[in-house]
Amino acid sequence: MIPFVSRASAAEQAIWLKHLSDALPNESILPFSSLTSLQKKDCDIAIVANPDPQDLLSLPALKWVHSVWAGVERIVNEIASPPFAIVRLIDPNLSRTMSEAVLAWTMFLHRDMPKYAQQQAEQSWQPLPMVQAHERRIGVLGLGELGRVSAQRLKDNGFTVAGWSRTPKQLDGVACFYGEDGLLSLLAQSDILVCLLPLTAETDSLLDQMRLSCLPIGASVINFARGAVIDDDALLTLLDNGHLSHAVLDVFRAEPLNSGHPFWQHKSVTVLPHISAPTHPVSASRIVAANIDRFRITNEIPSAVDPIRGY
Ligand code: NAP
Numbered sequence: 001m002i003p004f005v006s007r008a009s010a011a012e013q014a015i016w017l018k019h020l021s022d023a024l025p026n027e028s029i030l031p032f033s034s035l036t037s038l039q040k041k042d043c044d045i046a047i048v049a050n051p052d053p054q055d056l057l058s059l060p061a062l063k064w065v066h067s068v069w070a071g072v073e074r075i076v077n078e079i080a081s082p083p084f085a086i087v088r089l090i091d092p093n094l095s096r097t098m099s100e101a102v103l104a105w106t107m108f109l110h111r112d113m114p115k116y117a118q119q120q121a122e123q124s125w126q127p128l129p130m131v132q133a134h135e136r137r138i139g140v141l142g143l144g145e146l147g148r149v150s151a152q153r154l155k156d157n158g159f160t161v162a163g164w165s166r167t168p169k170q171l172d173g174v175a176c177f178y179g180e181d182g183l184l185s186l187l188a189q190s191d192i193l194v195c196l197l198p199l200t201a202e203t204d205s206l207l208d209q210m211r212l213s214c215l216p217i218g219a220s221v222i223n224f225a226r227g228a229v230i231d232d233d234a235l236l237t238l239l240d241n242g243h244l245s246h247a248v249l250d251v252f253r254a255e256p257l258n259s260g261h262p263f264w265q266h267k268s269v270t271v272l273p274h275i276s277a278p279t280h281p282v283s284a285s286r287i288v289a290a291n292i293d294r295f296r297i298t299n300e301i302p303s304a305v306d307p308i309r310g311y
Pocket of ligand 1: 070071072141142143144145146147164165166167168179196197198199200202203224225226250251274275276277278311
């Protein structure tokens with residue numbers, strides 16, 4: 001018996017319960033709210049989607065939890081020193097979906113779509129200088145499950161791609177940087193910056209005024225990671241003074257984005273409602289099921305989040 005622990009709506013939980021039960025026919029997947037006190041004592045695994053920390057802490061035998069989401073900053077922040085391992089979703093389908101979004105919105109910026117939309121609104125017929133894909137330098141922050149596949153897809157589409165991570169990396173055809181000096185070098189040579197970093201103590205407000213100012217004049221930013229990685233005021237200042245030309249934002253410090261937030265009306269900001277790479281319940285349930293089935297046979301917990309590192 002495995003509880004599904006979530007603060008999602010009842011309708012959303014019902015979808016997950018169905019797909020998880022289909023993928024795990026030998027297990028009984030139950031909503032946390034239906035567990036008896038006796039059942040709570042027996043749970044060694046929980047499947048979670050934005051769980052209430054108190055619910056998890058009420059399961060004394062819990063060895064590990066499997067998140068159905070890739071980003072785990074909330075659970076990591078809410079439970080200091082968790083007495084169980086936290087396993088997050090790593091789904092090749094999600095990486096492909098994210099790389100598609102990265103490519104789509106990079107093309108949007110690369111082919112000057114915001115400028116042509118503005119020109120149409122002004123009934124202005126003005127061809128802009130054509131930049132070839134190989135002349136467009138894309139910097140990808142984060143070379144993990146999502147960043148690696150996105151960098152590769154950009155490279156396959158002819159762009160000049162560089163990436164940045166915490167530890168050194170080698171990626172075919174992608175210039176790899178790491179550490180603070182590496183970040184400044186990468187920023188200085190990124191016409192389009194794509195953020196795919198997890199939100200941690202180190203990445204919170206990483207893209208502040210100083211670092212965003214290292215981008216070349218006219219550069220653009222795509223944030224598909226977490227809103228708090230960027231300092232909103234710094235971004236607005238650099239868009240307003242013309243240092244940056246456009247920002248495509250899928251994630252925000254508060255979601256949904258507050259009505260009245262300056263991003264909504266800003267002519268140089270594209271607001272997306274956190275849609276760049278939604279978890280796909282069928283594919284995610286299969287990944288979760290494979291990890292749980294393996295644990296039942298080997299007793300090995302899949303590679304887990306490091307609560308100190310935060311990802
Ligand atoms: P991941 O596999 O854990 O990769 C994280 C990458 O960031 C790694 O390359 C890591 O470096 C790097 N990194 C972490 N901290 C760093 C630091 N302080 N300095 C430099 N690099 C650092 O994560 P992922 O699966 O690619 O997902 C990334 C994030 O995307 C998630 O955490 C989530 O917030 C977000 N996301 C958004 C959506 C959406 O729809 N908008 C969907 C899914 C996920 P190392 O390689 O050296 O460890």
